Amino acid sequence: GNSVTQMEGPVTLSEEAFLTINCTYTATGYPSLFWYVQYPGEGLQLLLKATKADDKGSNKGFEATYRKETTSFHLEKGSVQVSDSAVYFCALLSGTYKYIFGTGTRLKVLA
């Protein structure tokens, strides 16, 4: 079946460091891919998305590229801020219109 695998957290970085959170997926067909962010005490918010191979989603300095050849959708940011501390979820939307989420990666950014 369809699945999403994320790197285990927590990830702890200093402010202005480079961030990569790995995400790989298994799916039949051509899923759409998403990154969601969950701040403490809140629901999930869409961060960015990509719907086909080689698409790059971007928002608030975060980027992820849909790589079909490696079935990956890694999240990157060039310079993290304390305010980026949150849990990040990779997700895919399959043809059955079911969103499949990874286990989430907690990011902690230190000042």
Place this chain on the structure above:
Amino acid sequence: DSGVTQTPKHLITATGQRVTLRCSPRSGDLSVYWYQQSLDQGLQFLIQYYNGEERAKGNILERFSAQQFPDLHSELNLSSLELGDSALYFCASSVHRDRASEAFFGQGTRLTVV
């Protein structure tokens, strides 16, 4: 504000009891999803409804049931509650216009079973 409303925000109840969680989707969204998020766990998909009909089922226990009403709001019923059912329960909705349609999440209901 995502436009998805969940009530109540917090719920404390005893083992063996039954509770109902309510979700109002964004205006125009036909699909509603329910997810369970336990401590330090990812999101477990429970069930999906589309325009009143059950569309997909995930790891939903037999003690749990859900429905979507004609006005598109949804309710998740949890019965014979156990300590292990303590979790955050999220509702999400989507318009499902195409493959790019994202899901919008509510703030969640935190259920504590004591």
